[in-house]
Amino acid sequence: NAGVTQTPKFQVLKTGQSMTLQCAQDMNHNSMYWYRQDPGMGLRLIYYSASEGTTDKGEVPNGYNVSRLNKREFSLRLESAAPSQTSVYFCASSETSGGNEQFFGPGTRLTVL
Amino acid sequence: AQKITQTQPGMFVQEKEAVTLDCTYDTSDQSYGLFWYKQPSSGEMIFLIYQGSYDEQNATEGRYSLNFQKARKSANLVISASQLGDSAMYFCAMRVTGNQFYFGTGTSLTVIP
Numbered sequence A: 001n002a003g004v005t006q007t008p009k010f011q012v013l014k015t016g017q018s019m020t021l022q023c024a025q026d027m028n029h030n031s032m033y034w035y036r037q038d039p040g041m042g043l044r045l046i047y048y049s050a051s052e053g054t055t056d057k058g059e060v061p062n063g064y065n066v067s068r069l070n071k072r073e074f075s076l077r078l079e080s081a082a083p084s085q086t087s088v089y090f091c092a093s094s095e096t097s098g099g100n101e102q103f104f105g106p107g108t109r110l111t112v113l
Numbered sequence B: 001a002q003k004i005t006q007t008q009p010g011m012f013v014q015e016k017e018a019v020t021l022d023c024t025y026d027t028s029d030q031s032y033g034l035f036w037y038k039q040p041s042s043g044e045m046i047f048l049i050y051q052g053s054y055d056e057q058n059a060t061e062g063r064y065s066l067n068f069q070k071a072r073k074s075a076n077l078v079i080s081a082s083q084l085g086d087s088a089m090y091f092c093a094m095r096v097t098g099n100q101f102y103f104g105t106g107t108s109l110t111v112i113p
Helices: none
Strands: A004-007 A010-013 A019-025 A031-038 A042-049 A064-068 A074-078 A087-094 A108-112 B003-005 B010-014 B019-021 B024-026 B033-039 B046-052 B064-069 B074-079 B088-096 B100-103 B107-112
Touching: A004 A087, A010 A019, A019 A031, A019 A087, A031 A064, A031 A074, A042 A064, A042 A074, A042 B088, A042 B100, A074 A087, B003 B088, B003 B100, B010 B019, B019 B107, B024 B074, B033 B064, B033 B074, B046 B064, B046 B074, B074 B088
Parallel strands: A010 A108, B010 B107
Antiparallel strands: A004 A019, A019 A074, A031 A042, A031 A087, A064 A074, A087 A108, B003 B024, B019 B074, B033 B046, B033 B088, B064 B074, B088 B100, B088 B107
């Protein structure tokens, strides 16, 4: 039982390059999330998927796209990376309701030069 | 507006003493959940404790308790008998309608031997 896995762990991009961050969970959770964490800003929600087949914008969606490929997988794509997207990205999953906390992946440290 | 506020960027506590980390929230939802997470220097997010908006009793989990004051919209975390391993960032979070989560900016706790 791996929980939430993310790939890659580290990535360096040049401005304008594209990439996809992968996330998978094996807990049969309905909801999945992408956050970015910047110093002094806490975690900010980029996009989330409340259930398979749905995606919604969070607090900071600009410059990102997501795909809920199936119940297990939720990917985050940067089409044209910018230095402002340098951050640590966390994927998380949770059950739909109740007191179910989010389970987090280990994070991806992304640097855009 | 949905918002979580943590006003203490950094806190110090003597080993074996108790410490309170402050969290206030703002939401118009009647049903919501409040969470605390710990993030050690290694970067992973660790769930600590949960409080539902309709729960009448304060939540407790071992040395962690959540002081929930609904009228004041506060959800402070109390850590009793602090240990050196408690040194970390602590984040307060709120789950609202649609299973969306909001996080505060965090409090850095340092336990002094």
